Amino acid sequence: MLSQLLLLFILLPFSPTAAAPIGICYGRVANNLPPPRTAINLLQSNGISNIRIFNPDFSTLKSFSGTGISLIIGVPNEILPELASGGPVFSLQWLQNNIFSHIPSNQIRYIAVGNEVFLEDPYYTPYVVPAMNNLYQALQTANLANSIKLSSPQAASVLSISYPPSSGTFDPDIKSSIVPLLQFLSDTKSPFMVNIYPYFSYTSSLQYISLDYALFRSDEAFRDGDLTYRNLFDASVDAFVYAMEREGFGGVPIVVTETGWPTSGGVAASVGTPKRPGEGVEVYLFDLFDENGKSGDEYEKHFGIFGLDGSKVYDIKFN
Template structure:
């Protein structure tokens, strides 16, 4: 979903504080030329009770701004850094971490390092470097005594699946297995999550005949989909369970799934409205807070990051790409949604 980012245009995820183990998050994209400053954004987060943030790039100004407010951070390692990190060793990776991250933020404020974003979808050149880079960074964290505190993973597009219907038939695309299987081994051994970006909005607009709007929106009148003994009432749950089934198909059971991006736009398409965005994001918040889990994994909390904090006027692609914001630039909400 995310377009290529540069050092000038970067993205940040923010978690919403809640009594429910902080499972709900917001993605703060910065692909725009009219966005509030990092300092202003940090004040907005604080005023809304938001205590955690994820940065797509380790930008010094952003790290410093959120470090000053003791924000717990989830920091991305850019795709373009994977080649260097993969060809280095643990000591060089350690120096990279110190120079790019720990010089600007305390390790105590870092929760995850997300190594690469949608590499297998949009930056396949870097795919061969993904797991080696993760391993070197993990070894560096071990040297620093931080491997138990800071977890490593990578965010994938849901297109890593070649099959997702029904969810129990979930399977990874064969062409990605040479990367995914070693990664799953790493996640399993280190207790780290599998991260996925999923957008029922795109599934609907790309195939409205087979994806009913209500099923994409988590609507109450969605026609249930049966998968053996399990019943699905929305595409969100079905996608997560398809990922779980795909991991189990490769022999990995129990790896948690973190939804690193999901959301609904408010303009740029006939179903991209504030009303639909309020329905979708509101239902996601309700489900996560309830801890209901999914049909395949009932009662297992799902960590979710809503996209996006602001609209981003420089996003490429369809017009709707620019309109995922939940907040306006002055800090007011674009639509009614309970985030506290």
């Protein structure tokens, strides 16, 4: 059964002297989770120092304050119109009221402006880049634009073509939105954020993708030009590299802001993707705990890496 299978993720070197961060998403769509302080103790006891939270909940931020844990902090989609129209002064006040007054700025790695907007929540699409521009100017005013980077996580489905990786192409229906986003990321030296789930690719293409290829344990490989691929994750990441190159933004790095597999998993080491060998891919595993309040199919509720009692669902090391 899929729920009994191992998931292997990649921890890739970021530079010759440092490893790319590997973190966990801290989703809270549940009514049975331990309090944030308990969750933080669990994170620290397992050497986990990079976390993505999806909303700037003040009590959660206060709990993380002073822990040394670095955060991706999400800006909810429904706030984007206000940030887009309010200008930099309003954005600075919003940041102060909702984030900086609850946690030190040196614990903030990224601010994720919206989540999966362009195809999953398209009403907010026109507001994404204007909101990011205002937030960026606000960060400049606060002398934080170099230390806190802005991006907007996208669903993997923003690619209309992802196989083979060298054919990676953004959906033409969002081209007018994705190019300004890429321009902003290039101008501000920020990463392209994307949520990549080999599980969904596998289950939607059973006739084409082997389970071993999806789970990093295939002995087979396929060639794409001069490059060789042995797993679906690498191929998925590189499809975005090619897609960005196709639009003239080949230098933009990638952060995988969500990836996971229901119920079980583990971590493997590697040295980059075939397209970008030796370059680290920063990855955030989904999810810290199962979330019993998630909507959709039952498996959506079972991505937790830890049980509610703090036990590991599968063996994984973060340092």
